Amino acid sequence: MSDKVERIKCLIIGSGPAGYTAAIYASRADLKPVMYTGMEPGGQLTTTTEVDNFPGYADGIDGPQMMMDLQKQAERFGTEVRIGMVTEVEFSKEIGGIHRARVDNATWVEAETVIISTGATAKYLGLPSEQKLRGGGVSACAVCDGFFYKNQDVAIVGGGDTAAEEATYLSNICKKVTMLVRKDEMKASKAMQHRVTSTKNIDLRYNTEVDEILGDQVVEGLRMVNNQTGEKEEIKITGFFVAIGHKPNTEVFKGQLDMDDTGYLITKGKSTKTNLPGVFASGDVQDKEYRQAVTAAGTGCMAALDAERYLAEVESREEEEVTA
Numbered sequence: 001m002s003d004k005v006e007r008i009k010c011l012i013i014g015s016g017p018a019g020y021t022a023a024i025y026a027s028r029a030d031l032k033p034v035m036y037t038g039m040e041p042g043g044q045l046t047t048t049t050e051v052d053n054f055p056g057y058a059d060g061i062d063g064p065q066m067m068m069d070l071q072k073q074a075e076r077f078g079t080e081v082r083i084g085m086v087t088e089v090e091f092s093k094e095i096g097g098i099h100r101a102r103v104d105n106a107t108w109v110e111a112e113t114v115i116i117s118t119g120a121t122a123k124y125l126g127l128p129s130e131q132k133l134r135g136g137g138v139s140a141c142a143v144c145d146g147f148f149y150k151n152q153d154v155a156i157v158g159g160g161d162t163a164a165e166e167a168t169y170l171s172n173i174c175k176k177v178t179m180l181v182r183k184d185e186m187k188a189s190k191a192m193q194h195r196v197t198s199t200k201n202i203d204l205r206y207n208t209e210v211d212e213i214l215g216d217q218v219v220e221g222l223r224m225v226n227n228q229t230g231e232k233e234e235i236k237i238t239g240f241f242v243a244i245g246h247k248p249n250t251e252v253f254k255g256q257l258d259m260d261d262t263g264y265l266i267t268k269g270k271s272t273k274t275n276l277p278g279v280f281a282s283g284d285v286q287d288k289e290y291r292q293a294v295t296a297a298g299t300g301c302m303a304a305l306d307a308e309r310y311l312a313e314v315e316s317r318e319e320e321e322v323t324a
Contacts, residue, residue: 008034010307011111016043017293018283019117020070027077029308036084036103043119045293056291067287091256095277097241113278113307118249118286124242129213137219140242142166146173149239155222157210158243164192167242171199172312180208180224213240224233248285264288280306282303
């Protein structure tokens with residue numbers, strides 16, 4: 001059996017909108033990309049029943065179907081999509097250096113460029129009812145799914161800037177928004193707190209936690225509990241939004257790539273370049289501001305273009321050294 005390690009031009013880690021868009025552009029540029037899907041092929045959109053805000057789908061589309069469409073498009077241009085999880089990396093610090101990635105704690109792959117599109121995972125409360133009703137009224141993205149609850153009563157849990165922003169966003173769409181904050185004050189900035197408290201159809205509940213999300217197939221109500229008095233109360237809602245943060249999937253890159261204090265990869269300027277040459281980051285793994293499928297796809301395109309230009313620069317440099 002040969003011990004030869006496979007060498008490729010472009011390795012794409014992750015398979016959401018960013019990864020597949022990067023694959024489309026990279027394969028059209030003849031970079032012959034190889035993609036490893038990770039543990040959740042298709043990313044967060046595979047848990048979304050209907051995507052209504054991605055350009056080109058006039059009637060909306062089922063999230064998993066959209067990811068299948070993107071995969072087919074990437075494969076049509078020559079992307080090799082493989083089921084597998086990158087569990088270890090050894091990135092080169094040299095321009096033109098070779099990067100190494102280990103898949104499923106077994107096989108090593110070498111790549112001239114790496115595009116990281118591992119995304120971020122929304123944090124949930126961990127209630128069984130919450131998991132059961134994901135896609136049936138439980139959502140971690142008000143901007144993505146708020147439209148479906150027009151003129152309805154909904155609830156949102158969280159006390160930071162994201163929760164405050166999403167609560168006010170929902171207030172423009174929904175009849176009533178019940179906002180649950182675990183402590184006796186919000187963590188959000190004073191400006192965001194003012195926006196919440198000055199919005200008439202937001203019912204702000206401090207010292208309040210979720211006891212149970214009610215409903216069989218879809219969200220029908222919420223039982224909440226005051227963590228100071230123990231008093232429980234049930235309200236009728238059709239949508240429940242979780243806004244307690246996201247965790248970027250960057251554990252495997254720690255110690256090699258620059259990250260902020262919450263683990264998001266840091267890219268240079270308006271590019272997708274990381275601190276290491278030939279390694280690029282796209283999608284939610286480096287974007288904690290917008291976190292939309294269309295913005296992830298845009299940075300996937302950018303990453304592929306950055307990778308193509310990087311390889312051209314390396315080739316030009318090597319030619320100059322040969323002729324020098």
